[in-house]
Amino acid sequence: MIQITDHLYQVQDRVTQALKLAGRPDDKVRIVAVSKQKSADEIRRLYDAGQRDFGESYVQEAIAKQRLLEDCDICWHFIGTVQRNKTRPIAERFEWVHSIDRFQSARRLNDHRPEGAGPLNVLIQVNVSNEPQKSGIALDQVIGLARQISDLPMLDLRGLMAITRAGSSDFEAAQQFSAVRDSAEMLGAYGLRFDTLSMGMSADFESAIASGANCVRIGAAIFGPRHS
Ligand SMILES: *Cc1c(COP(=O)(O)O)cnc(C)c1O
Secondary structure (H helix, E strand, O other), X not given: OOOHHHHHHHHHHHHHHHHHHOOOOOOOOEEXXXXXXXXXXXXXXXXXXXXXXXXEOOHHHHHHHHHHOOOXXXXXXXXXXXXXXXXXXXXXXXXXXXXXXXXXXHHHHHHHOOHHHOOEEXXXXXXXXXXXXXXXXXXXXXXXXXXXXXXXXXXXXXXXEEOOOOOOOHHHHHHHHHHHHHHHHHHHHOOOOOOEEEEOOOOOHHHHHHOOOOEXXXXXXXXXXXXX
């Protein structure tokens, strides 16, 4: 059986090393364990090893697992495409949404967020690789969307999320990560609060940390490969 808790500890060590290399030894990086296609039992094993942040891409799949894990104090992150007809369950059942790329879905999440739950933490997904088929908005539209979102009382805009182009070299990935970081710093210059840069997956999280990421979304390096 794959020892996923060992994989988790290895990823934690690699994050610590990457922070040292980046000259940020005292910084913290939030590791979101991406559990799509993985079972509630696997999530629970990592939870018992201390992991608290888990990321899911599909609402129905996530809810089924959340029901089995109701006794756990898990912070759930939604990282998939925000479909119009799914904004209610997302707003009700997650603490973070990493993948906002249009105002309409932001407003619907705001409207569906239960009063007692407090604001939903959201990130704007940037299409940094300029692939037309990919989710995310262009870098030059980030400020406009950020301003609109900052008017929504039940959303707390925390920063940006990006996925590098598949097959990027290390150098290309680093360029994409730096472009996102620069854009996030612009948000600050416009007086918009931001404290989270969600960049880096199994293949490139060390490079993302070198470029300033403080949240990484790790699936395969913890859980092992996904089928297709
Ligand atoms: C699946 C997924 C991940 C995790 O990818 P790995 O390569 O398995 O680490 C991270 N972010 C998003 C948005 C994903 O969809």
